[in-house]
Amino acid sequence: MEQGPQEGAPPTRTDRETDVSLWTPAVAAPGVAPRDAQHAVRLHEVTKRYGQGPRTVVALDRISVDLPAGTFTAVMGPSGSGKSTFLHCAAGLDRPTSGSVMLGATELSRMKEAPLTRLRRRRMGFVFQAFNLVPSLTVEQNIVLPLRLERRTPDQAWFQQIVARMGLSERLHHVPAELSGGQQQRVAIARALVTRPDVIFADEPTGALDPATAHDILVLLRQAVTDMHQTVVMVTHDPVAAAHADSVVFLADGSIVSTLTSPTADRVAAIMTGLRRAAA
Numbered sequence: 001m002e003q004g005p006q007e008g009a010p011p012t013r014t015d016r017e018t019d020v021s022l023w024t025p026a027v028a029a030p031g032v033a034p035r036d037a038q039h040a041v042r043l044h045e046v047t048k049r050y051g052q053g054p055r056t057v058v059a060l061d062r063i064s065v066d067l068p069a070g071t072f073t074a075v076m077g078p079s080g081s082g083k084s085t086f087l088h089c090a091a092g093l094d095r096p097t098s099g100s101v102m103l104g105a106t107e108l109s110r111m112k113e114a115p116l117t118r119l120r121r122r123r124m125g126f127v128f129q130a131f132n133l134v135p136s137l138t139v140e141q142n143i144v145l146p147l148r149l150e151r152r153t154p155d156q157a158w159f160q161q162i163v164a165r166m167g168l169s170e171r172l173h174h175v176p177a178e179l180s181g182g183q184q185q186r187v188a189i190a191r192a193l194v195t196r197p198d199v200i201f202a203d204e205p206t207g208a209l210d211p212a213t214a215h216d217i218l219v220l221l222r223q224a225v226t227d228m229h230q231t232v233v234m235v236t237h238d239p240v241a242a243a244h245a246d247s248v249v250f251l252a253d254g255s256i257v258s259t260l261t262s263p264t265a266d267r268v269a270a271i272m273t274g275l276r277r278a279a280a
């Protein structure tokens with residue numbers, strides 16, 4: 001039976017909340033998960049410490065999780081629980097103190113900076129709250145920028161498909177300042193998709209948008225997964241946003257304390273309330 005979090009206590013993981021086919025192997029019972037499950041990203045025993053001695057902060061504490069290819073995962077947790085650190089370590093933007101991070105079969109945690117930068121450009125897409133577009137470039141130039149930096153030529157059919165999906169066909173020659181926030185975020189999603197990355201990391205992608213525009217952006221991210229077979233990992237504070245994902249990973253004090261599959265905003269909000277009470 002599905003259980004909500006206990007009053008005043010952190011939620012415990014239930015069989016229903018944790019889909020063992022999705023969370024392998026260290027989160028689910030060993031041996032239960034299918035061995036050949038395709039993961040886009042795999043973190044194994046990832047610890048991230050900041051500082052030294054008595055001032056050490058353990059931002060991630062031996063996190064192990066698989067993020068399956070072709071799925072949409074939301075990462076939630078109270079402020080300071082380690083969400084950004086998780087995203088940065090998973091994306092190779094920050095190095096774990098120990099443990100391993102795999103992008104498909106590629107181990108990131110020991111790669112040198114230059115190849116890691118190239119790998120991020122080729123195999124990852126990023127969507128940020130602040131859009132992070134280049135103001136002097138047109139929409140079209142912004143979208144193809146990750147390819148241009150690699151001296152690669154855009155696949156025209158894929159480019160046209162993305163542009164049409166994002167509703168940007170009439171805006172290709174505008175610059176970001178001529179677009180609404182929602183349109184700018186559509187450009188950022190198109191830019192993230194243009195390389196057909198292994199995974200798109202989204203950090204509060206709707207944080208700067210009104211609810212209706214946020215909904216449109218979340219639908220587009222959902223469609224990128226469902227229709228375009230992409231993989232999305234999204235940090236969010238918003239239970240409504242998290243409800244667009246296939247699964248939610250909940251962090252508290254640098255640990256995964258719960259996971260929820262087929263989330264609803266109400267269930268996510270209830271778990272978050274329990275986590276905040278526990279942290280207070």
Ligand SMILES: Nc1ncnc2c1ncn2[C@@H]1O[C@H](COP(=O)(O)OP(=O)(O)OP(=O)(O)O)[C@@H](O)[C@H]1O
Pocket residue numbers: 050051057058059077078079080081082083084085086
């Ligand atoms: N560069 C840093 N130096 C020292 N401590 C850090 C650093 N970055 C993060 N931390 C600490 O690590 C912990 C996790 O931080 P993180 O930013 O990952 O949390 P978060 O869940 O993303 O928080 P928020 O929701 O407030 O953005 C916090 O205690 C934070 O203070």
